[in-house]
Amino acid sequence: MSLGRQQLLIGVILVALGIVLPACVPEYFIYLLNLLMMYLILAIGLDIVMGWSGQFAFAHIAFYGIGIYGTALLHMRLGVPFILGMPLAALLAALIGYLIAVPATKLRTVYLALSTFAFAQCAAWVFRTWESLTKGPDGLRMTPTNLFGFEVVNDRQAMPVIAVILALVIAATLNLLHSKLGRDFFAVRDNENVALASGVDVKATKVWALTISAFYAGVAGGVYTLFQSYINPDNIDVTLLVLILSMVVVGGSGSLGGVSIGVVVLGVLPELLRAAPKSLLIWQEFVYGLILLLAIIYSPKGIWGLFTRRREKT
Amino acid sequence: MNVKMKILQGLLVTFAGLSSLLSSAQTPGVTDKEIVIGLFAPLSGPLVSYGIDPLNAAKMIYEDVNNKGGINGRKIRLVIEDDKCTGNDLLGVAKKLITVDNVFILHGGSCTAAIAAAQEYIQREKVPFVMLNAAGDNAVFPPTRYMFGSFQGTQRVYGSALSEFAIKSLKAKRIAIIVHDDDYGKANLAAAKAVISRLGGEVVAEEKIPPNISDITAPVLNLRASKPDAILSGAYPAPAVLLAQKYGEFGMTNIPLLQSTQGMPTPSVYAKNVGNPDALKNLYHTWSFTDIAKEDVKERMLAMYKKSNPDREPGPFMVTGVPSALAVVDTLQRMGKDLTREKFVDAMEKLNLNSDLMTGPLQFSATRRDALRTVEVVKFDGKSQKVMPDYYSWNGKDGN
C-alpha cells in the first residue's frame, strides 16, 4: 500500500474510533485511551531522537512541560485559542530543543545523556520556582480548551480531537520515515563515520533529530491540556520519562508499530494489575524495572522485533 | 501496520460492548442492600507511609459499622484503589471508581496536590469527594461544593496553632519559620505570619527548602543568625530530622522547635533518627487526636485495627484515617433511607460531629469545607509525649 493510502487509512480509523467510542464506552476507558494516545505521541518523539538517530536525550520531558504550560498559559493569559496555541507551544519547545541541540550534539554519549538530564531537571526547577507564571507547586488549574467556540470539557469531547491530532502526527511520522532526513537519522545511528563519508551532514542531522523530537513532545503537552485540567510540576519528572522509555524499548524502537505496541502493553499493564491483590501492589516498581531490564537484554528490538525477525526468516 | 490497527479496533469494540452492559443505575452506588464507596490512598510509592495505615483505619470503621448492622438497612461495600499520591494516578482512580465501579461517593487521598488534580473532574461529574487524611489546603480553599476535607486540620491550622502557642505559652517574640517551597509550605507560612503579626510578634527568618534537601547546613545557619525565640517548622519527615540534628549540632537547643504534624508521623522513629536527646529537649508538635492524652481511646483504636487487619502492626499515624470515615458514617446515618449524591452533600454540610477521638468538632457549612480547626500541641522529649494545656484554633481567616 502506498504511503498516502496508509496515512489515509490510519487517519480514518483513528477518527472513526475517536467519534464512535466516546458514545458507548465508560468514560474511564476513554480517559485511558486519551492518555495512551498522548503517550504514543511522546513515545514516537523519544524514539526519533533515541531509536532512529541513536542519541540519548533525556530532555524530552522538559519539552513536554513547555508544551503543557505553553499551551495552557497562552490560552489563559493571552486568550490564544488552542488551534494556534498548541502549535506555538510546540514550536517554542522545538526552538529550545534546537538551542540545546547545537552545543549538546557535540558531546559524547555520556555527556549528552547527562547534560540533557541536567537540562530537564533545570526546566522542572524553573516550572516550580517561576510562580508568577506557572503558579509553581500549587499547580495550574487550566481552563477548558476552546475549539472554534466549542468548549472541550471532558474526556468524551476530547477524544475525537486527540484522535485527529494523533492521525496527523502519525502521517507526518510516516513521511519522515520515508524521507531523506529519516534515512539520514538511521544512517547516523548505525555508523557515524560511514554516514559522514557518504555525505550526510551528521551534525545537522543530529540537531534536526533533537529539534523534531522536541516538537513532538510539545505537541503531546498540548494534547495534555485537552483532557486534563490541572498540571503540577511534580507530574513532569523522570518517572514519566522512564515510563515512555520503557514503552519504546519493550515495544520496539525504530518503528511506529513497535512503539505503538509498547505504549499499549505498558499502558494497559497497570490496569490489569488492578485485579491483583492489593498487597502485591508494592512490588510494581521492582517488576517494571525487571521487565525493562529483561527487555533490553533479551529483546532489544522489542516485541515488534520478535515479529519482524520471524518475517525475515520466512 | 494495518493489521495491528484492525486488531486494536476489534478489541476496543468488544470492550465497548461489554462495558456498556455494566453501566446503568439510578443513584449510582446505592441499592436496597448496599452502599458502594470508593476508598483510595497511596498504597505504593514513596508516600506509602501516609496511606496504608490510615486507609486500613477507615476500612476498620466501615467494617465495624457493617458488623453492627449497617446504616439504615444497608451495608457498606468498599472498592479499594492505589492512588500513588500522584495527580495522574488519583485522577485515573477517580474516573475508574466513578464510571466503571459506579461508586456512590469517593473517599480517599493523602496528598493535597494529587487531590487538586481531580478537583475539576468531580465538580463536573457532581460526585462527592471526602478526603481521607490530606491536609487539603489547596483543595478546600476556596471551598467548592463537592470536595470535603482536612479532617485532621489544614496547614493553616498547624501554622497558626504553633504560632499562637509560641507567643502565648512560650512568650516568644522573634519567630523563625522554615517550610518547604510547595503548597503545604506556602499555606503554613501564610497562616503563621498572619497570626504572628496579629499577636504582636515578629517573623525574623523565613527559610524555604526543597522537600528533598540533603544538606540543611545553610538554612539552619540562617535561622541561627536571626536569633529567634522559637522556630516553626513545616518540614516533611526526612528534612525534619535533619533540621533537629543540625539545630542540635549548632547548639541551638535552647530555642523551642515547633514541628507541624507531617514531619513526625511516627514520633518514636523520629526520635531514633535524630539520635541526639539534647536536640529533643525543647521539641513540640501538633496533633489532632486525643489518643496521646487518653489511653483508653488509643487502646480502643488499636483493638479495632487489629480486628480488621490482623497481619499488620500500625504506626501512630493510623488514626488519621478515622475521622473522615466517622464523618461519612455519621452523614449517611443522618440521611435515612433516601440516598442521592446531592442529598449527601447537603447532609455533609450540616456535619457537626464531636468525637472523643478528636481535639475539636468536625464541622462543615455552606461556605466551609475544612473539617477540623482545632488542634493540640504536644511536647515530645524523645521518650514520652506530654499534651500541653489548651487547644489552639484557627480563626478561619489568617493566611487566606
Place this chain on the structure above:
Amino acid sequence: MGLFNLILQGIISGVVTGCVYALVALSLVIVYKATDVVNFAGGELVMIGAYIGLLLLMWLDWPYVVIFLITPVFTYALGVLFSRFALEKINRKKTTSSTVLVSFVIATIALSDMLKGIVRVIPFTEEVRRLPPLFSGPPLFLGDLVIQPQDIVIVVVASLVMLMLWVLFGYTMVGKALRATSQNERAASLIGIPVKSVKSAIWGLSAMVASIAGLLLAPKLLMTPDMGNMVMLAFAAAIIGGFSSLPGCVVGGILLGIVQNMVGIFISPQAIAVTPFFVIMLVLLIRPQGFFDKTLAYKKV
C-alpha cells in the same frame, strides 16, 4: 555568627559532604572508563549499601565495624552479577556501538528501579531511617565552628578509600590489568587478560565504593529508598573532573560540596537543588573535557 564564620562553617560542611560525592563520583568514573557505561544506578548502589548495613545491624546485631566490612562484600557481588548477567549479555548482541551504549544506560536505569523497588517492598522502609554514627560523641568546637565526630570519620574513611584505589590502580598487578582493560580492551584481551572477568571485577569494585559512600552518608543524611537521587551531585563532580580523572573526581566532589553550601547561604536554599544541574550544563558548555583532563601527570585508569 559573623559572615566569615558562616562561610567557614559552610566550607567545612561542604568538604565533608564533598568527600562522599567524590567517592560516588569515583565509583561512576571507574566503571565508565572500563566499560563505557554511564551508571544511572550509581545512587541506588549507595542506597542499597546503606540499607544492607541497616538491616544487618537490626537483624543480626553485629558490631558496627563488622557491618562496615561485610556490606561492601554484598555489593561487590551485586556489581559482578549485574555486569555478568546483564551488561555482558547486551554486549554480546553486537549491534551498533551507539545502540549498545544506549542499551547499557537503559539497563542501569532498569537496575535503579529494581533496587528501589525491592527496598520498598520491606515495610520497614516506609519510614525514614538512619544509620547510627560510627562514633557518637560530643562535637568538636573551634570557636564558633562545629565539627561532628562523624564528619571526621567520613573524611578519614573516604581518604583511605581514595588512597587504596590509588595504590590499587597504580601499583598492583591487578590494577595494571584493570588499567589495561580500560585503555584498550582489544589489546588487553590479546595479551591474555580475562577481559570479561576484569570488567565484572571493576563493576564489583565500583559497587563496593558506592556502598561505602552509603554507609558513610546514611548516619549524616537520612535513608529513604529515594536517597539515590544524590547521584546527580556525583555526576556533576565527575564532570568537573572530565569523567576520566580520579583526582578530578575528588576535587570536583569537594568543590561541589562547598559550592552547594555557598549557594544556600548567599542565594537561597531553593537554589541548592538546581546547583548540580547548573554546574553540569555550565561545565559541559565551556569546557566539556573537564578541568583535569591531561593536565595532571597522575597515572589514569
